[in-house]
Amino acid sequence: MRTFTKAIVMIGSAVALTVGGALSVSADDKAYIKYRQSAMKAMSGHISGAVAIIKGQVPYKDDLVTQVTGLRDTTKVLPNAFKQKTSGGKTRAKDNIWEDSDDFNQKITALQTAAEDFLAAAKSGPEAAGAKLGAVGEACKACHKKYRAKKS
């Protein structure tokens, strides 16, 4: 009888450990996820600021280059931000980021190029910048379509 109970307890703990392991996220992964998400938020923050200036919703033309430089610079941290594969946790990053990493990295490079063009245009003013914003959006969407899960 005792052996039987022991066996049950052992199986039970094994199951608990496996399930718990799958659901929980290590402290390290949490830090990587947070780092990744800060980079994404920084980019959307700069885009949102740049759009407000380009559309003339705020009169801070002089800040446009600063905003777009911020965006351009942040695209440079993306390769590291997505280097570490994480498992579990509150993230919409899909596993195929690390399975199709060549394609993923090409898409990052495409974004970096679009951001450079955007910055070059921003130096000539909001109107020129507006013409280059679309390409940045295309690069963002191309990646989000394939590598970002929807909110669940």
Added chain:
Amino acid sequence: MGRALLALCFLAFLAPPVIAETAGASEDLQKRGAYVLRASGCVTCHTDEENGGEFLAGGRALETPFGTFYSPNITFDREHGIGAWEEKDFHRALRHGVAPDGSSYYPVFPYTTYTRMRREDMHALWVYLGSVPKRARENTPHDLVWYMRSRMANRAWKFLFFDPGVYHRDSRQSKEWNRGAYVVTAMAHCGECHTPRTVFGNVKTDRAYAGSKDGPESDSVPNITPDEETGIGDWSRSELTDFLAEGLMPDGDYVGGAMADVIDDGLSHLEPGDIDAIAEYIESVKPIRHEVD
């Protein structure tokens, strides 16, 4: 700017139905048909972009609670596409959801929306499709739950939930609103995903555009009613039109998922006047409090 947009909408609304088909007129008709194709979101489902599929040759998988549907080839290939159809078959498919063999389509093909399309737009679309390169891609059979395998059920479904008929303009509303209502409810079929469905798969009309937890690909679909907290009531007009035309969200993020395809293959091809008209209509729908995510 505002005036130019208005003028555009006005023109779009007035664009006369083309009847005489001389060479130049036929070109215009093709152009108009290509526009109807984009506005109606045909490309997103009928092109399997993810797997490098050819334009309008079908094969794109669409996962739903009823199983996986594979879109058919709508190029004019006689064997695998719709090249053997007559134009009246095409009109019947769009207006009544009926295939040339008399069977009824699954409502995953949004004939429930296309039924409202004006005859001249259907005609333009037909003419345009005839100009698209033919592709001999064989259709993939749907992979459905057992109770959905017979198309007989589609007839019953239609009897219960489908009202055929062209869009009637609402004379109490502006031209722009009517154009928006037409684009949204006769072509773009926003409500097919953004309105929740019952267990029978019909849309809950009293919950129009309130979003859904179980949309296609088992993804949730956002509430796009003007509810301040759970919908898009706090979006400005320009935030909404930027989103529709480019996928840019108010916080500077860019959309992904199925909506990115809807925008890239469809909405981004529309005239600014139509984007504005869509916004005018969507902003006017009843706000519904419904938390989706």
